[in-house]
Amino acid sequence: MLTEVRKSLKLMLYYLKFNISSAMEYRTSFLIQCFGMMLNNSAFIFFWWILFNNVNTIGGYTFRDEMMLWAISSTSFGICFITFGNISNITRMILNGELDTYLLQPRDPLMNIVCSKTEVSAWGDTLYGIIMFFLIRGFDMKGFMLFLLFCVTGGLILACVRISFHALSFYSGNVEGLAHLVTDFLITFGIYPKGIFTGVVKFIIYTVIPTAFIVHIPAEIIMQFSIVRLLGVLAVTLLWIVIAYVMFYRGLKKYESGNLIISKL
Template identity: 70%
Template structure:
């Protein structure tokens, strides 16, 4: 089991280096997209600053607390799409029979699919989140390392939820709109104070759209460290990874080849 995990991490790192070298061939385009995304995200800081100049708190959160949510969510989202760039294309690949080339390779098919592409603008989201965290909280080794850890777990949960949603396309056809809707929900819920959500929505945030474990608990742990809560986040991350793997490989048994020959360099 540990050997398989090690092989998977090695493959992910290989793809990461390859994708990075590929996008850096067009450095001007890369920099424009990255800084464009940073500027786009920065506009929301002004919105929250104006809002908190008129109210003391929202749902028990102050300006700095909301910025913590934004920094974790932005970095998690960015890491998810710069490492697992194909996570949003799984349904399309299933419907078009584009999985064939990955299934013929000896490496893990799911990781091959996810990591074979990167989203350039995701670098902007990632850098924005890191910069925002340092500006708002300073640079302290302990809190920064916790921040990085939870951005990784957040990215893994985010990707796992999307993989699970896309995997239903093996059974029900085109569910790309469902995956996009879930993506929007996860982002939207994660960047607003937890206290504004009540009733049934609260349960959804712990289960189907687990932003509690992606953002809310991590933000709390970074501010006031709790080993138990940190372990809860790690445990939920592992559970979602397992769910994603099971959902994908169970669905893969229903996959019908598109008989397409797609070359991969």
């Protein structure tokens, strides 16, 4: 088991290095996309600043608390799509029978698939969140270490939730729209104070769409450390990793090869 984990991590790091090298071949495009995404995210600061100037708190959150949600959400999203940039194509690859190449390689197919691409603009999300953290907390290195940890766990949970929903394509056909909708919900719920969610919606953000464990609870731990909550976030992260792997590999048994023969001239 540990050997497989090490192999998967080694493969992930290899792909990350390769994808970064590929992106840096077009540095101007890379910088434009990064700064464009940072500028896009920064526009929302103005919106929240105006809102909190008219009300002191929203759902028990202050302006600084809200900006912490944005910092964690943005960097988690960035880490997810820098490292696992091919997630969005899983459904298409399943339906078109394009998994064959990955299944024939002597590596973990799922890790091989999701790590094979990167989203350049996600670097802008990552940097935006990190800058936002230092603007909020200053040079709080203990808090920053927790911040990085939670951005990694958040990125993993986000990736695993998306994999799990894309894996439904093995059973139900095209669910790409549903997978994108779930991603939108994860992001949208994550940038609003947890206190405004009640009833069924509150239950959902702790279970099916676990935004609470990606953003809200980590933000609370950074503000007021709790080892119990920290262990809870780590446990939920591990749980979603297991769910993603089970969903994908059980579904893979129903996969029908595309028998694609590609001629390259």
